[in-house]
Amino acid sequence: MTFPRGLVRSRRLIRTRLGIACSVALFAGMLAALFAGLPARADEPEWPCVQRRVATLTAAQMWDGPDVEALTGWQDDAEMDRLIKALVSRANPMEQASESLAQWAKAQPDSSRDEKLKMLFAGVLKTINDDRAVVLAGIGRFQHRQRQLAERIQEQGAVLGALRAKAALDEKAKAELTVAEDRYKWDTRFFAERQDSLPLACEIPVQIEQRAFDLAREIRALMKD
């Protein structure tokens, strides 16, 4: 994945004396390259992360236990519902989550433990998928805004070229050029800084997946069958 590195390089170039004239062409090319491989179809969500987008996590991805997709009812068990919320919360360290899970499992009667654990996993998976969907949508919106910004920067590059040609002869064009250059500089900087934060944003779904998998492994290990 080359987005952040390419943009960091281009940002450095903008700051040097080489100046805006050279950087416009470079940045325009880079923006075109950045968005060239991205989905343009209206029915496909925009997705900038190196990991391919997977819309929903399924139980079968996580474990070899029974199917839980159709299970509901954990909300009716207040204790289980509370535990689910605690387990999926990334603010709660995994070690602590494991301990709470083990204690809860131990307190369940032998005869119904597996069923309860199955239900618990169904709740964990649903809650995690709901949280993850919000994150995925946020990343999609971020990318959409970046695309819009990229288009604006490309348009500004074209305007700068025209103004530069006029500025040698025309004082008014010269003044307009200064304003346009400032706006261009500001937008490219804003774009690049947002782009730099992208790897961190892309990490969040990965962390959620890690949590889901860890919980699935632990819950499964507590089941007899």
Next chain:
Amino acid sequence: MRLTSFLSTGALLLLASTANGYTVFVSNEKDNTVSVIDSTTLEVTKTIKVGQRPRGIVLARNGEWLLICASDDNVVQVFDTRTLEFVKNLPSGPDPELFTLHPKGNPLYIANEDDNIVTVVDIEKGSVLSEIPVGVEPEGMGISPDGTILVNTSETTNMAHFIDTQSNKTVDHVLVDARPRYAQFTPDGSQVWVSSEIGGTVSVIDVKTRKPVGKVSFQINGVNADAIQPVGIRITRDGKTAFVALGPANRVAVVDTASLKVERYLLVGQRVWQLAFTPDEKLLFTTNGTSNDVSIIDVEKLRVTKSVKVGRYPWGVAIAPF
């Protein structure tokens, strides 16, 4: 006498216990490290600091050297596999991601993702022999057992590029499904298998005619199609069984190479990426990029026997014969 006998027996036992012991190397993309695992104890014995963003790794000089694509340093690093000391850097071209070594042990063929080229490097002299233009975002690299044909896959162009290693020129291009990631020749050199991450398939290409002769598809109950993303491939020496890593499906598919049918799916760690057999082919190691571990598969029993925690984003795996 009894003591001597006891010591001799002990020495023999020790020899026997280390006879099948191999050293497993796993590159951790996010930690800039390589984890070293003892294949007998299945424990991490050491973690070595390497260059930035280590991805593809391969052994050279009969396992004495470990070559590492340090992608963000734009070099290939060489480490001594016995002392684990850094030996030297090799030129790699920009952003090296995956590479393959000529079966004779030299040269090294490196995919340069950013520059759409394959760089050919003499690993002894440390010099670039050639740069071969290929498709956009080259990645997978496979070489025929006789070393005459190199296949490179390009992620964006969706092609397998056939390169003649005598002339270092591309001689053919075969269209495959979206985002081809990995190329693996069958041991007899008659076919090359190419995995397509987005397409969710493995194309089987006849090497002589350079035509696709079949395709492996995957279907796992309860797993959505978008999570089935084939990447790493390994084929047993007898050519009968292929193992395909399926990314976020968290499964390795066991494929009968004659029928191209999946015989079994093995649940491993998260986002399973690359694979490597131990030299005796008894074990298969898988790197699991999201769960930060490697899974160990018993090849005969087709069972996952253990997972071992390594660094963050384990990527490549290579196994030394000692």
